[in-house]
Amino acid sequence: xxxxxxxxxxxxxxxxxxxxxxxxxxxxxxxxxxxxxxxxxxxxxxxxxxxxxxxxxxxxxxxxxxxxxxxxxxxxxxxxxxxxxx
Amino acid sequence: xxxxxxxxxxxxxxxxxxxxxxxxxxxxxxxxxxxxxxxxxxxxxxxxxxxxxxxxxxxxxxxxxxxxxxxxxxxxxxxxxxxxxxxxxxxxxxxxxxxxxxxxxxxxxxxxxxxxxxxxxxxxxxxxxxxxxxxxxxxxxxxxxxxxxxxxxxxxxxxxxxxxxxxxxxxxxxxxxxxxxxxxxxxxxx
Numbered sequence: 001x002x003x004x005x006x007x008x009x010x011x012x013x014x015x016x017x018x019x020x021x022x023x024x025x026x027x028x029x030x031x032x033x034x035x036x037x038x039x040x041x042x043x044x045x046x047x048x049x050x051x052x053x054x055x056x057x058x059x060x061x062x063x064x065x066x067x068x069x070x071x072x073x074x075x076x077x078x079x080x081x082x083x084x085x086x
Numbered sequence: 087x088x089x090x091x092x093x094x095x096x097x098x099x100x101x102x103x104x105x106x107x108x109x110x111x112x113x114x115x116x117x118x119x120x121x122x123x124x125x126x127x128x129x130x131x132x133x134x135x136x137x138x139x140x141x142x143x144x145x146x147x148x149x150x151x152x153x154x155x156x157x158x159x160x161x162x163x164x165x166x167x168x169x170x171x172x173x174x175x176x177x178x179x180x181x182x183x184x185x186x187x188x189x190x191x192x193x194x195x196x197x198x199x200x201x202x203x204x205x206x207x208x209x210x211x212x213x214x215x216x217x218x219x220x221x222x223x224x225x226x227x228x229x230x231x232x233x234x235x236x237x238x239x240x241x242x243x244x245x246x247x248x249x250x251x252x253x254x255x256x257x258x259x260x261x262x263x264x265x266x267x268x269x270x271x272x273x274x275x276x
Contacts, residue, residue: 011093019095022150026254029142030261067089083094084160 007059008086014055017048088149095153096247098160099240105177108165109195110235114158114248116192116200119224121158125151127205127221134209137269143262147255154248159190161244212270215263219256226252
């Protein structure tokens, strides 16, 4: 699907990587000894953290309650558009 | 506790206003086989589960259902936000407008409000896991019927994603049920 700006493109990448980690999470709940899946989970976790950090530095917090970082001189959480408005 | 992530699990785009389609899709927001029912059913059943695996499966699928609730809410919001009163009326949403204006509400496709009577927690892990497998199939079938009704390819894309998730959850609940049966059988011998 076409994306029209770099913010959306990075968000799309985060959605893709996070989907993989979610799928692995559900799979590992019922296959807790699968070594290959465990390895993939940790690898994708690292990539997801990196992407989220990059997003939050450039476009504002993705997470609240201290899980996301605020940059600049104002509280950005409530400034960015909400998901249903994007 | 839960942490909110300011993004959707899957991108939602619509081709334009489509009040009729929104009226049908809202059943997956507040209908009998919708995402609110799914989420509340699973998160509530966690407490009575005897194995760590089953608690994790219910916790995590219940959480993903909340993300799906937001996706369905976004679809309805985007499909109705610019609708005129005449358009709402023409699509059979005159009653909804009278009670809620354009606000979303937890109702099914014909306007019945959500009720906890849609869900159950039996305290028996086999009964509860079997109910959840049936719930996933009913949700999958509902998405199928919504896909048949959809005349917006961008909406259909989102509905297909949600339908696929029901299939994956059914699979995980089935594995959890098998493991639970083994666990309960083993317990009898000790």
